[in-house]
Amino acid sequence: MEFLNHLLPNFSLLKGGSTEALGVVFWLIMAALFTYSVISLIVSGRSFKARMRALNNLIAGQSRENLALNRRETLQKALGLKVKLIGALWHEFDDSLVSSSDHKHLFNTLDAEHFFNARTLAPGLSGSRFFGSLPGLLVGLGVLATFVGLTIGLQNLKLESSAGVDQLRAGISVMIQGAAVAFMASVWGVGFSLLLNLIEKITERWALGRIQDLQHRIDALYPLIPAEQSLVHIADYSRESKVALQELHERIGERLQESLVGMNEAMQTALTDALNNIMAPAIQTLVSTAGQQSTQVLEQLVSNFTQGLTSAGREQGNLMQQAAADVNAAVGGMTERLNQLFHTLSDQQGRQQEAARQQSGEFQAQMERLSASSDQRQQQLETRFGELMSGLTGQLDTQLSSAQRRDEERQAMFERTLAEAGASQSAMLEKFASASREQLQAMAEAGNERHGNLEKVFSRLMMTLNSQLDSQMGAAETREQERAQRHEQQQAAALAQQQQLIGSLGQASQQQIGAIAEAAAAQQRALEESVGKLLGSFNEQMTGHGQQAEQREQSRQQRFNEQLENMAAQQQVLLEGIATAVQTTQQQSRQMAEQHQQLMGRLQQASDAAAASSRHMDSSANQLGLLSTNVRQAAELLGQRLESVTQRIESAGEQNAQLASQLHSQASALAQLQGALLDGAQRFEQAASEARNGFGEMRSHQQEFLAGVRGEFTALGEALRSQVQGVEQQAEQWLRSYSNEVRDQVHERMDQWNKETMSFANQMHAAVQAISNVVDELEAR
Incomplete structure (x- = not known):
């Protein structure tokens, strides 16, 4: 108890202007810093516990079989949490996940440590420069208080030749009091520093332990795909791609030939349908119009001829009546x-x-x-x-x-x-x-x-x-x-x-x-x-x-x-x-x-x-x-x-x-x-001459009409022939341009595919070499 009495500061000395009051001031400063540091550790610890609790809740009840099924629900749940930074952190982790070919399993391309570590989960408990500098600051304050006490005690020490024993005794007493204050501040400074450092290390170790447990659980749930396996798969895929590329040009040629054949048939069908749907009604309309016109012309000619015969018959009847009257008169x-x-x-x-x-x-x-x-x-x-x-x-x-x-x-x-x-x-x-x-x-x-x-x-x-x-x-x-x-x-x-x-x-x-x-x-x-x-x-x-x-x-x-x-x-x-x-x-x-x-x-x-x-x-x-x-x-x-x-x-x-x-x-x-x-x-x-003239005109009109119809059909045939030739030429040009475009596209895409494949292979080769160098360096260490 006496030892503690000597170490504890006397706060009553603050009212006086003695040297011991200065020691109390330094103790208060160090005590305030220590208290603030402890409180900060407690707050950071609580935040860490909340983050860990949220992450544990996300992975609680998960297994490898239902991870792919619950992926979207887990992401929505992480984004809906109240704890800050956990939703964004889990979203980044979800982006790094890849699914299997059957979409039943999820794999991790990066370790859980890359996302879930002390820097992201316990920023105030681990790696904090403030908590790392507080023990040295406390020790420095104690040393500063020691040197200040010694300086004050040495200033009051009088060693003149004319000084008496009392003066020397008074001077030594002041120096001893100052040294006592100085060493007491140093003791409390070193003590606060040791205690704070111990608390901080224990807390950090506790946080790191929980973080490692979380990392192990996440790595266990989401297996990591190693780079070597990716390289093996890439090699297999490259081999398959090489085989597929060797067969690709043959398949492309076959499919292109099939497409050209189908396009030719489609073009023929389209041309046939177009001719049947467009030209056939036109020709039929033209034939029906020509038939109707010839029928109308014939009907008009026949009607004119009939009217002429009728008028001639009437005139003949009148003349015969006159002749009969004349004959009767003559008789x-x-x-x-x-x-x-x-x-x-x-x-x-x-x-x-x-x-x-x-x-x-x-x-x-x-x-x-x-x-x-x-x-x-x-x-x-x-x-x-x-x-x-x-x-x-x-x-x-x-x-x-x-x-x-x-x-x-x-x-x-x-x-x-x-x-x-x-x-x-x-x-x-x-x-x-x-x-x-x-x-x-x-x-x-x-x-x-x-x-x-x-x-x-x-x-x-x-x-x-x-x-x-x-x-x-x-x-x-x-x-x-x-x-x-x-x-x-x-x-x-x-x-x-x-x-x-x-x-x-x-x-x-x-x-x-x-x-x-x-x-x-x-x-x-x-x-x-x-x-x-x-x-x-x-x-x-x-x-x-x-x-x-x-x-x-x-x-x-x-x-x-x-x-x-x-x-x-x-x-x-x-x-x-x-x-x-x-x-x-x-x-x-x-x-x-x-x-x-x-x-x-x-x-x-x-x-x-x-x-x-x-x-x-x-x-x-x-x-x-x-x-x-x-x-x-x-x-x-x-x-x-x-x-x-x-x-x-x-x-x-x-x-x-x-x-x-x-x-x-x-x-x-x-x-x-x-x-x-x-x-x-x-x-x-x-009347007979008119009838002959009518028949002659009808024959001439009929011949002219037939000649006109023949000319129209000949012109129509030539037009259809020219149109069909134009369509054939246009189709040939289209097919030729299409074949050129397909050939160019195929060459372009194959060249692009070769370039991308070579670039990917070079990148993978560089990555493998880098990994090999890293492994060699690790083995060397």
Whole structure:
């Protein structure tokens, strides 16, 4: 206790100014420093315990199997702790962790000491320069207090020679007190220093021990991957990479080839789909548009042609109505004139009745034979016409009309000839009758031959003359007009000759015969010319038939010439039988009227057939039927009147001039009728020409349209070809550029891969060398 009493400072000395008070001040300073240091150690220890507790809580209950599964939860838990620096420290530690290939285990690439050490977990307990300098500071303060006490004691020591023992004793006492204060401060300084150093070391050791335990636990939970193992794995991976790189170019080539093949197929499919989806509807639209346009053009042409035919049919109907009206008027006038003639001739009936009976009997027999032959021919013609009616509806009308007009012209010609002969040659009646019979026979033969030729021509031209029906009708009408004009001239000449003296009858007869021959020749030439014009585009068979027809016409004309010469030779004989000749002429007129009636019946049939063949010709057919009916009635009336005239034929010689004038007027009416019919024929010809022009224009338009469509399709094909070539070239360029880019990219990436691999290998080689050097240095130490 006495020892402690000597060591403990006397705090009561602080109020005095002695040397011992200075020792108390130094003790207080050292005690304050010691206390502050201890308190700081306690605070740092508590902070360390809190950090250790937080880390222990993070790794508590963890195992290697569930570390990978609980990694995210552990990190979130560390970041949510209230203890400072632990969340950031654990986040850094979590960044250094790597997972296995199966993501079931975690490995540490750095030791736990790198993150969890005394510097990071116990910054105030370990490695603190303040706590390391406090023991030396305390010792220094004690030494300073010692030297200060010694200095003060030595200053109060008086060692002069004049000083007495008391002064020396007082000086030594002060020096001893100062030394005692000085050594006491040194003792407390060294004591505080030793105690603080001991506390600090114990605390630091405790902290380091707990930190090491934590490090061991963390290293146990998170195994460390050593650098050698990484190098082994790198070597294995490099070996595998080398093998893979050796096979990579082959695989890249195969995959590139597969990609190119797939791209080629995809491009082909895309081009095919594009062509099918884009060009096919365009082509289909173009074809449908062209078809619609051609259909519209054809419909328009057909409608125009139909309208033209309809208008032509209407005009023809109007013209036929006018012609029928003209024919009715002519027939009426002819009937009136015949009535007057019949009244005039009735006076002559008594004188010539006896001669007429004889001649009537002979001519009756002859007419019966001719009627029988005519009936047979008519039946044959009706049979043939019935067979050919389906294909000759339009041609039959024209040919029958032409035959009717030719028969009428021949009938008129013979009537005028016989009338003139009756006026001047009554004395030669018997010879004239015989000549007339020969002429009638020749006419019958010529008619038979003509009908046969017509039948042959109809049968041959049934399939070839349908397209030229209108032109043939116009040509026939033209020929008939020419014949009518020539017959009018012949009639005028015959009337002029009839007015001359009976003595010049022979010369007039010769002139008439020559005129008839010339007319027949002209008719034959006109027929040949028309046939040549119509059948010029046909084959050689048509030409042969035309030549045969010409030969037959020449032979018939020759027979007519011979008959006319015989008639000229027998003119004197015919003067004696003029009355009988007149009667014969009337009988022949009746016979011709019957034939005309038959022809009108055939014309009616042809008109009905034409009406059935075309709906646009109904009105024309009705008018033709009415015309044929009127003509037939007129012919029947004429026949009846002629039968009554045969009983009163005696006065025929006196009224020859009047009969000639009446016949001349009748010929004029017939000429007018022929003119009207010619006008109608011209209308038909115009309609036919319009139809031909319409068909020609339609053919030209169709050809132009087809040429245009062909050109458009050719241009479209060229455009499609050029587009396909352009697409192929573009695809080839794309594929070439793609292959170049792929090649460049592959080379670039392989070069980059080689560079990175070489750099990584060099770095690893340098790291291995550095580790080897470190290991060598450690082994050397």
